[in-house]
Amino acid sequence: MAMYDLIIRNGNIVTADSIVQGDIAISDGKIKEISVGKTLEATANKEIKADGKHILPGIIDTHVHFNEPGRTEWEGIETGSRSLAAGGVTTYFDMPLNSTPPTINKENLELKRAASEEKAVVNYRFWGGLVPENIKDIKELHENGVIGFKAFMSPSGITDFNHVDDITIFKGMSEIASIGSLLAVHAESTVICDQLAEEKQSQNKRSAKDFVESRPIISEIEAVRRIISYAEATGCRIHIVHASSRKVVKEISEAKLRGVDITVETCPHYLSLTIKDLEEKGGVAKCCPPLRDKNEIEDLWLAVAKGEIDVIASDHSPAPPSMKEVVNGDYFKAWGGISGAQSTLNVMLTEGYFNRSLPLEKIVELLATNPAKRFGLYPHKGSILVDSDADLTLIDLNESFVLEEKDLFYRHKQSPYVGRTFKGMVTTTIVNGNLVFDNGYITTPEKIR
Ligand SMILES: NC(=O)N[C@H]1NC(=O)NC1=O
Numbered sequence: 001m002a003m004y005d006l007i008i009r010n011g012n013i014v015t016a017d018s019i020v021q022g023d024i025a026i027s028d029g030k031i032k033e034i035s036v037g038k039t040l041e042a043t044a045n046k047e048i049k050a051d052g053k054h055i056l057p058g059i060i061d062t063h064v065h066f067n068e069p070g071r072t073e074w075e076g077i078e079t080g081s082r083s084l085a086a087g088g089v090t091t092y093f094d095m096p097l098n099s100t101p102p103t104i105n106k107e108n109l110e111l112k113r114a115a116s117e118e119k120a121v122v123n124y125r126f127w128g129g130l131v132p133e134n135i136k137d138i139k140e141l142h143e144n145g146v147i148g149f150k151a152f153m154s155p156s157g158i159t160d161f162n163h164v165d166d167i168t169i170f171k172g173m174s175e176i177a178s179i180g181s182l183l184a185v186h187a188e189s190t191v192i193c194d195q196l197a198e199e200k201q202s203q204n205k206r207s208a209k210d211f212v213e214s215r216p217i218i219s220e221i222e223a224v225r226r227i228i229s230y231a232e233a234t235g236c237r238i239h240i241v242h243a244s245s246r247k248v249v250k251e252i253s254e255a256k257l258r259g260v261d262i263t264v265e266t267c268p269h270y271l272s273l274t275i276k277d278l279e280e281k282g283g284v285a286k287c288c289p290p291l292r293d294k295n296e297i298e299d300l301w302l303a304v305a306k307g308e309i310d311v312i313a314s315d316h317s318p319a320p321p322s323m324k325e326v327v328n329g330d331y332f333k334a335w336g337g338i339s340g341a342q343s344t345l346n347v348m349l350t351e352g353y354f355n356r357s358l359p360l361e362k363i364v365e366l367l368a369t370n371p372a373k374r375f376g377l378y379p380h381k382g383s384i385l386v387d388s389d390a391d392l393t394l395i396d397l398n399e400s401f402v403l404e405e406k407d408l409f410y411r412h413k414q415s416p417y418v419g420r421t422f423k424g425m426v427t428t429t430i431v432n433g434n435l436v437f438d439n440g441y442i443t444t445p446e447k448i449r
């Protein structure tokens with residue numbers, strides 16, 4: 001009889017296509033055997049009873065800012081990756097900015113890699129940056145394993161990561177196309193946002209509403225249209241990050257129909273928080289593009305249901321509480337970025353599965369399968385197949401909880417979701433066949449909560 005490292009017994013195995021009941025056997029960090037509908041005749045060093053639970057392919061968060069090296073006091077790889085594990089995430093892609101030095105050349109990439117090797121409790125990959133200064137470094141970054149490149153079309157909020165001008169976009173995208181990589185784009189118009197922000201501030205209008213009005217949806221639409229025209233000219237594959245509105249998504253759907261190789265991401269906060277939350281909670285709910293209104297949320301859920309969205313990622317972009325504070329009612333000054341790494345699956349289960357009947361298979365597709373496919377990790381990741389990596393997320397849909405600060409594994413225990421009731425709970429996160437999170441505890445390298 002076969003002997004494995006780990007067997008998970010009698011769970012509901014969820015993939016993008018189906019839900020079946022069965023056993024999963026794991027050895028050497030890989031799925032070795034799957035038995036559907038009947039007990040797997042084998043033994044293992046460890047067994048997990050998953051009766052009544054659902055087993056998902058490990059979640060892939062394609063968009064986090066972990067600030068390390070250089071700004072570890074903002075988050076850091078250790079606390080950041082623990083938070084992800086607690087949220088059922090088994091692989092993350094770390095953005096090239098907010099750490100210092102930013103990941104814009106091979107030397108800086110090696111610094112990030114060294115810090116991650118030492119500290120990450122889940123799997124990871126790195127984005128390289130595209131900035132006006134580094135077109136010459138693109139090829140080498142690609143050869144050293146970055147998942148793709150990231151550019152900002154508007155100021156990033158970080159002085160050592162410049163946004164791209166149109167000639168950089170054009171030249172950079174030509175280069176990225178020639179090596180067969182991909183460009184992720186923060187698409188907001190500098191002209192529109194800067195001008196409106198200046199008008200507002202010169203009139204001393206600095207409320208939450210003023211801030212939101214200074215970054216309107218049209219600014220995203222304009223930038224998306226522009227980047228699409230460059231994609232069509234250069235043949236560069238693109239991925240639009242954090243679209244805040246279905247109106248933005250529509251531009252991307254139309255480009256897809258024309259044959260442009262483009263995908264789109266949105267984030268849990270654009271599906272669950274509004275400008276009212278920004279007014280009530282303050283800086284903890286500030287992000288760029290900003291939160292929109294209730295109608296936009298429902299429209300965005302329609303886009304999700306209809307398959308217009310490819311990927312949902314956290315855009316976890318934390319900062320120390322002092323930087324998130326709204327001082328004297330000035331919403332322009334506070335750091336833009338939401339701490340969400342731990343809550344992506346919770347938001348999708350509660351607001352998607354329970355409140356809007358979004359199928360679990362669809363959630364798996366958006367959070368694991370599509371990210372794996374788009375960024376070349378499929379079928380090793382994003383699937384539950386024999387020979388896949390043993391990255392798995394176990395959830396209990398019968399549990400619910402109110403998120404408290406003490407539940408957060410972030411360096412700074414702030415989240416716009418504190419106080420929210422979530423239905424469904426992540427019980428166990430398995431990375432390369434090892435339990436990393438179990439029943440409220442991070443289990444490796446030591447047990448902590
Ligand atoms: N620099 C940075 O992380 N910016 C992110 N924050 C945010 O709210 N939107 C972003 O692009």
Ligand SMILES: [Zn+2]
Nearest residue numbers: 186241242288
């Ligand atoms: Zn961004």
Ligand SMILES: [Zn+2]
Nearest residue numbers: 063095315317
């Ligand atoms: Zn980001």
